[in-house]
Structures are given as C-alpha cells and as structure tokens.
Amino acid sequence: MSGASGDRTAAHSARKAVTDARRVVVKVGSSSLTTAAGGLDADRVDALVDVLAKVRAGGTREVVLVSSGAIAAGLAPLGLLKRPKDLARQQAAASVGQGLLVARYTASFARYGVRVGQVLLTGTDTSRRAHYRNAYRTLDQLLAMGALPIVNENDTVATDEIRFGDNDRLAALVAHLVRADLLVLLSDVDGLYDGDPAKPGTSRITEVTAPEDIAHVQFGSAGKAGVGTGGMVTKVEAARIAAAAGIPVVLTSATYAADALAGRDTGTYFHRTGRRSADRLLWLAHASTPQGALTLDDGAVRAVVERRTSLLPAGIAAVEGEFGAGDPVELRDSTGRAVARGLVNFDAKELPQLLGRSTRDLAKELGPAYEREVVHRDDLVLLRT
Template sequence: MAAEGGAGGAHEENTDSHQGGVGADRAPAAPGGGRADARPGPREAVRQARRIVVKVGSSSLTTRAGGLDADRVDALVDVLAQHGGTRGREIVLVSSGAIAAGLAPLGLERRPRDLARQQAAASVGQGLLVARYTASFARYGRGVGQVLLTSDDTSRRTHYRNAYRTLDQLLTMGAVPVVNENDTVATDEIRFGDNDRLAALVAHLVRADLLVLLSDVDGLYDGDPSTPGTRRIEEVHGPAELDGVRIGSAGRAGVGTGGMVTKVEAARIAAGAGVPVVLTSAARAADALAGRDTGTWFHPTGRRAAGRLLWLAHASTPAGALTLDEGAVRAVVDRRTSLLPAGIAGVEGEFTAGDPVELRDQQGRAVARGLVAFDAKELPRLLGRSTHELARELGPEYEREVVHRDDLVVLGP
C-alpha cells in the first residue's frame, strides 16, 4: 500500500530492489584488481579500460556512392581485433551505416528524408552491414552478435534489463556486439536520432570504462579545422570550457545524421554519467585505443546514475505532460519522491500506462520525466485527491503513485 507523503502529494518509500544490479556504479579497476582511489590521467585511463564502447559513423564505412567500403570496414576491424579480446578487454561496437549501405542497392542517390524510405534502406542495408562485419571479424576467429535497439527498449525496466543481459552475455561468450538503432521499426517518437547519443547511452548500459567516438575529423577544434590557426582541443573538463567554441554540424559525406554537434552532446551525456570519452577520427582509432595522444579527451563530470534513468532522460519522447502544483514540484525535484494524484493540477496529451510523460511546474517548465502508471483518460477524476480517498471510493488498486520515484528522473536546469 502506498503511504501518503507530505506536501505536494508524493511519498518517499523506495521499493527499487534493482538499484544495486543493472546500472549500478562500476568504477574502473585499479592495477592489481583494487578500486582506484583517484582517477588516472587520460592516457593511463585508456590503457586501464577493460570494457570499451566504440562508435563509428556512416562516413567512415561507406563510399560516396552510398555502398559499404569493404577496405574501410576491414581496417576498422583490424584495429578492434588488435585492441579487443586481449588483456581482458571487451569491445562493444555501435555502428552506423545501415541506411547508407542500403542506398545503392535500392537505386537511391542520396539519403531519403522520409521515414518510410529510410526504413526500407535500413532493412536492406542492415543485413549487408552485419554480413560485412561477420566476414571481417571471422578473419580473427571472432563471432558477431547483432543488437538493434529503440529508445522504448531501454527506458522500460524489463526491456532495459534484457538489453543489458544480452550485451553482457555476448561479451562473456567472446562475441563482438554490433549495436545500431532499429531503423526498420523505429518511429519518429521512439528514435534516438543519431548513433552518437545511442553510443553514450550504451556505454552507460554496459557499464563501460571508456567511450571512443570515431569521426572523419581527428578531434574537436576551436574553429573550422580547415582554417589556418585553429587548434585541436586536447582535453575538456566540463561543458563550460566549450562556451564560445563554434561546433560544426553535418559532415561532408552526406550519408549520416550527425556531425560534431551530436558527438559533443554524446560526450557530454557519457561524461555526465561517469564515462570518459575520446573523440577522434577513424584513421586514428588505433592511437585512441592504445592511449596515445590523439583527439579530444572528455573528463568524467558526474557519477554513474541508476540504470535506465539516463535513457529516460535522454532517449525518451514524452507522450504527454502533467502539470504539478508547487508542493509537488518541491517534493519531486528536491526530495526525489514519487508523484501522487494530490500534487497534479493538469493533464495534457494522449498516453497509456507505461508511457513517458513530462512533469512541469506552474510556469510550464519541464522539471522531470517519468513513466506514468495510469492512462490519460483515467487521471482527470484523480487530480488533487489523496490515495486513501481514491482507494475508499474506487478500490485499492488506486492507492498507488502516478509516477513512482524508481521510474522518474529530475531534469537539469
């Protein structure tokens, strides 16, 4: 039974039995097997990393015509095979390229803008991409496992656990997980939008010690890299250090969705969740994994959060919104409590139980995001009322939270 809390219609009972499991803090091991008391320097941290997520973009894998470049794929696999599977290292590969690989076989000259043709290209290209990786890793006796994700797969608790277990088991069995967004079924509402962000979230999901983002540029520069006088930014200790830095958007190849903007945002997400990041070019991948001086190093700025809440914050698209009274805002934001009907002043959107919703203050600002436990059509008659009152009138099943604290993440300012 839910206990009625203080101001704002929230309570502080914590029934999250999974917090110590998937997504729990996993600090990098210190030499000798102990936990490191102090964070090592960037290059030493790379050499100590045992579980690494590597993300590669479409432009690093395909020809200008849109087909896969077998030589580029093989070159990347050569590096990953050399630096993964030895010294206890494990590699998870987040690979773009499915849509780009499907362009030429379907007679498309450029990446389509409409979702239906993107999904068709992904359907053709994903098989080609994984087949190419399978053949290339086979040269080293390594198997490949395909893992396709949507944001919906990983913001819900059971789906998140299943995704983690699959990836962890593949690594345990010596296979290389090749992760991509499930473009063939994802809709606008459940798309990550770019694989850079997906890679940051996967790094958190598998409790990686390092994220390596590979681009067609050898790091983050303080201006256009082609302009004389610009310099590579070697280290970033926090987002404030990039204030005033002009960051480019889409790449020149025209086959991907990202650019430096999405990579810096992905680095921010990963670093904020306690995962260090190296951003460099695919041509310098070996240097990055060996801990040599290359690219831009993003220092961790936060601690590892509870599992799927990072996905809820950065990968989910709200299906509606709940407006909270002032007491509920304080309870949810400051005391991190569950949200009860008594603290809700308004409901927007059409959603069903289990959907992500935005929690807003009286000024319309989003203060949190969570998975709602009721359908939108059920909520109007519950607003402003205590759970005890609702249980007496409607039955004991109504004596529960609208958004449980275990399914809620407070958004930053």
C-alpha cells in the same frame, strides 16, 4: 604541480584511463564506413576491424561496437542517390543495408576468428524497466561468451516517437548500459576544434574537463559525405552524457582509432564529470520521448524536485496528451517549464478523475488499485534547468 610538467602529468593520467579500460564501447559513423555514393567501403570496414580485433587479442579487453551505416549501405542497392528525408524510405534503406552491414562485419571479423552478434535497439527497448534489463543481459551474455556485439538503432521499425535520433547518443547510452570503462567516438574529423578545422588558425582541443571548457565553441553539422545524421554537436552531446555518467570519452577520426585505443595523444579527451547514475534513469532522461505532460502545483514541484518524492494525484493540476500506463511523460511546473520526466502508472483518460485527490480517498471510492503513485520516484528523473 603547475606549468608544462603538470600538463604532461595530467595528460598522462587521462590517457592511462584509456589504456586501463577493460570494457570499451566504440562508435563509428556512416561517413567512416561508406563511399560518397552510399555503398559500404570494404577496405574501411576491414581497417576498423583490424584495430578492434587487435584490442581484443590479449583477452583482457572487451569491445562493443555501435555502428552506423545501415541506411547508407542501403542507398545504392535501392537506386537512391542520397539519404532520403522521409521515414518510410529510410526504413526501407535500413532494411536492405543492415543485412549488408552485418554480413560485411561478420566476414571481416571471421579473419580473426571473432564471432559477432547483432543487437538492434529502440528507445522503448531501453526506457522501460523489463526491456532495459533484457538489453543489458543480452549484451553482457554476448561479451561473456566471447562474441563482439554490434549495436545499431532499429531503423527498420523505429518511428519518430521512439528513435534515439543519432548513434552518437545511442553509443553514450550503450556505454552506460554495459558499464563500460571508456567510450570512443570515431568520425571523419580528428577531434574537436576551436573553430572550423578546414580554416587556418584553428586548433584541436586536446582535453575537456568540464562543459564550460567548450562553451564558446561553435559546432559543425553532418559530415561531408552527407550519409550520416549527426555532426560535431551530437558527438559533443554524447560525450557530455557519457562523462556525466562517469565514463571518459575519446573523440577522434576513424583513421586514428588504433592510436586512440592505445592511449596516445590523439583527438579530444573528455574527462569524467560525474558518477554513474541509476542505470535506467539515464535512458529515461536521454532516450525517451514524452507522450504527454502533467502540470504540477507548487507543492508537488517542491516535493518532486527538492525532496525527490513520488508524484501523487493530489499534486497534479492538469493533464496533456494521449498516453498509456508505462509511457514517459513530462512533469511541468505552473509556468510550463519541464522539471522532470517519468513513467506514468495510469492512462491519460484515467487521470482527470484523480486530480487533486488523496490516494486514501481514491482507494475508498475506486478500489485499492488507485492507492498508488502517478509516477513512482524510482521511475522519475530530474531534468537540467
């Protein structure tokens, strides 16, 4: 089938995936919830809640809300005129604002008899195996009990090393974590455009079937209100992460949230481009910050990349950084190019004595605890090169 008829059929099929979605993650940005001065806009919050409550009303759809706005909501109460650049004041604003944000959501959803549960995450909570399982169980149980989880990054304690960096990426990873059928990214722009939407002659891109479709597009920075951290580039990257994990994405303005969730032609629809991967590995690839690096010899690179084996001490040529067992590290080839990321089983100070040696010899000399992989293949993800 080709031509206009084929286009309509494809568009209908794409939007049907939206209406068929039973578990939906919705992300809303700071600029869609707050005033330019930094305070929460009660009318905007209520408008979003009206839409989400209606989506849940039939009892067949579940919603997880990833909401920015904690730092923005804390600005005015602390007398801050704009989002601070230093981490300490961001954490202080988040501490004040998170309570205000959740209180506002709690009151607004209460109009519909909907209970909400707050879930605050950091990168560490989701890249380590036990923490990852706990995060999934909490969110899944909240949904099973009829509550609506409200997820945010734990800005009050997150440091630069364990931050997600933006809630768009967090939303993509949460969608994967809860096995969502759909991700909806809401901002102050009604979709992805082929240029600056404020200038004449630009057009909204209605569908993206592969990353190559938008390789020519230049993306804008943070929103006009200046209270968020992301821009279109973070939203497109989040859409790419989710689509590659088998989750379709709709990117549109919070104004059109109802239309987006009803499967109407609004915003930009990102088709699935891949399948769901092993749960924790997506987080390891996109939500962890390497605490060090291991340089591999050529044989080890081939074993890890081509044969997908675990990394053994014999294949390591050099160690860089200060890390502990369980921390994420980069695996590099002899040119310094990162080829993989994994969770290491040894402290940095232990590894130098192990390099280039077989696990059998190490076990004889140092004990059975050393007859194990430096990075197990189940804790290892290959990076795009």
